[in-house]
Amino acid sequence: MNELHAIIESIVFAAESSVSLDRLCELLPEFDRGEIKCAVTDLSAVFAERDGGVHLVEVAGGWQFRTRPPYQQYVGRLVKVKAAKFSQSALETLAIIAYRQPITRAEVEHLRSVDSGAVLKSLLDKKLVKILGKKDIPGRPLIYGTSKEFLEVFGLKDLKSLPTLKEIQALDEAPQFERQEELPLGDGVPEEVEESLPFG
Amino acid sequence: MLPQHHTHRDEAPSLLEGMYQSYSVHLEKFDGPLDLLLHLIRKHELDICDIPIAEITRQYLEYIRLMKDLNLEVAGDFLVMAATLLQIKSRMLLPVDDPDEGEEDASDPRAALIQRLLEYQQYKEAGQVIGARALLGREVFVRGAIDPLVLEAKSEEGPIEVDLFELVDVFRALLNRIPAESFHEVAPGDSLSIADCINEILSLLQEREMVPFDELVNDDLTRERVIVTFLALLELCRLRLINIIQNGHQGPIWLIPAVSASHESSGTLSDE
Numbered sequence: 001m002n003e004l005h006a007i008i009e010s011i012v013f014a015a016e017s018s019v020s021l022d023r024l025c026e027l028l029p030e031f032d033r034g035e036i037k038c039a040v041t042d043l044s045a046v047f048a049e050r051d052g053g054v055h056l057v058e059v060a061g062g063w064q065f066r067t068r069p070p071y072q073q074y075v076g077r078l079v080k081v082k083a084a085k086f087s088q089s090a091l092e093t094l095a096i097i098a099y100r101q102p103i104t105r106a107e108v109e110h111l112r113s114v115d116s117g118a119v120l121k122s123l124l125d126k127k128l129v130k131i132l133g134k135k136d137i138p139g140r141p142l143i144y145g146t147s148k149e150f151l152e153v154f155g156l157k158d159l160k161s162l163p164t165l166k167e168i169q170a171l172d173e174a175p176q177f178e179r180q181e182e183l184p185l186g187d188g189v190p191e192e193v194e195e196s197l198p199f200g
Numbered sequence: 201m202l203p204q205h206h207t208h209r210d211e212a213p214s215l216l217e218g219m220y221q222s223y224s225v226h227l228e229k230f231d232g233p234l235d236l237l238l239h240l241i242r243k244h245e246l247d248i249c250d251i252p253i254a255e256i257t258r259q260y261l262e263y264i265r266l267m268k269d270l271n272l273e274v275a276g277d278f279l280v281m282a283a284t285l286l287q288i289k290s291r292m293l294l295p296v297d298d299p300d301e302g303e304e305d306a307s308d309p310r311a312a313l314i315q316r317l318l319e320y321q322q323y324k325e326a327g328q329v330i331g332a333r334a335l336l337g338r339e340v341f342v343r344g345a346i347d348p349l350v351l352e353a354k355s356e357e358g359p360i361e362v363d364l365f366e367l368v369d370v371f372r373a374l375l376n377r378i379p380a381e382s383f384h385e386v387a388p389g390d391s392l393s394i395a396d397c398i399n400e401i402l403s404l405l406q407e408r409e410m411v412p413f414d415e416l417v418n419d420d421l422t423r424e425r426v427i428v429t430f431l432a433l434l435e436l437c438r439l440r441l442i443n444i445i446q447n448g449h450q451g452p453i454w455l456i457p458a459v460s461a462s463h464e465s466s467g468t469l470s471d472e
Contacts (some may be wrong), residue, residue: 065343072341081337091331092231092327095330110234112234114232114234
């Protein structure tokens with residue numbers, strides 16, 4: 001534990017939300033990026049080794065202290081637990097959007113073969129899903145993708161850290177099956193979404 | 201989790217009874233026709249890649265009949281699938297004689313359905329994997345924090361909902377602040393789209409609970425920008441994605457996501 005470790009720890013602790021590496025570098029011009037990157041990873045390892053009530057994790061592209069799951073029931077006495085477990089239809093819809101974004105409601109409904117308006121609305125309300133724009137086909141339907149909030153709630157570093165569909169398939173040895181072609185994208189889709197799809 | 205029915209295929213009546221008994225348990229579980237089909241396939245240990253279509257159709261229709269018997273509304277999606285199954289079944293009964301007729305995948309009428317089932321199964325499993333993660337605000341917590349800006353805006357005076365005309369007034373005022381355009385200016389090729397603007401606003405709101413109205417147009421005060429922003433805001437209001445509030449007259453106008461009440465205590469505000 002050197003001084004840089006302590007500095008980073010204090011910053012991440014004081015921050016209201018996760019602190020990205022870029023932000024740390026901006027705040028600490030005295031140190032170079034490599035040093036900071038090493039230090040924050042080390043620090044995370046220190047907390048992991050300490051095996052205490054909190055750990056330092058990278059979520060949605062930033063570093064954040066989070067309580068560790070084994071202590072949920074105790075923290076739950078202090079904090080009002082807000083989230084209900086998600087329903088199967090919500091998770092399934094979320095998975096489709098996460099893996100296939102940008103995607104329209106009609107495409108989601110085709111995959112699920114069931115009306116998904118209500119589920120989609122509730123995911124939008126919970127901010128797990130956001131509107132990315134409109135697809136450049138007749139009717140200009142809205143296209144959806146997962147939000148930063150999605151990564152935060154599910155504790156994911158980025159979309160790439162989702163298990164790939166192949167890995168999930170391997171879990172229960174489902175038959176091999178070709179992935180569908182990527183959807184043609186309309187205008188107004190942020191670049192980053194395409195880059196960060198979890199298909200390597 | 202489910203009551204097991206070890207029923208042979210030829211014992212249709214007892215199967216039906218079994219379904220009656222466990223009906224309320226079952227119904228909750230099916231999120232759609234594909235989910236029901238997957239359940240039937242798994243329950244009878246059928247090969248998903250070689251579905252006995254007559255058998256599965258019978259089971260499926262029985263189930264729908266059951267729903268009707270119990271006076272439950274059968275969702276249209278379930279009926280569409282029933283029709284699809286019957287169509288596949290009838291096509292399989294027909295001899296394949298004319299290769300010119302029919303679609304390209306005429307080789308096996310089940311192919312499309314099997315593909316959809318496999319794909320659906322994949323996402324269903326992916327959903328379960330995602331759902332098994334420790335969730336923020338449930339299993340995992342962050343330090344509680346309240347955005348001081350939000351506090352300030354939600355002062356005791358209480359926000360006033362802004363109506364359309366006030367919004368229009370603000371835009372008129374803004375447009376007046378823009379210097380008159382010179383006449384020989386050529387319109388830039390890559391014009392700003394409303395969709396882009398909606399994205400910008402939504403991602404701003406994703407990062408912060410509230411965004412002051414001025415901020416949307418401040419950095420790029422052109423007539424085009426202001427008008428596109430205005431149209432984007434109207435569109436967002438129409439879609440009921442945002443609310444527009446104002447603290448007192450002449451106060452700043454704030455944009456807040458339409459659904460934020462449940463969100464305040466979460467501590468996941470994420471501005472940097």
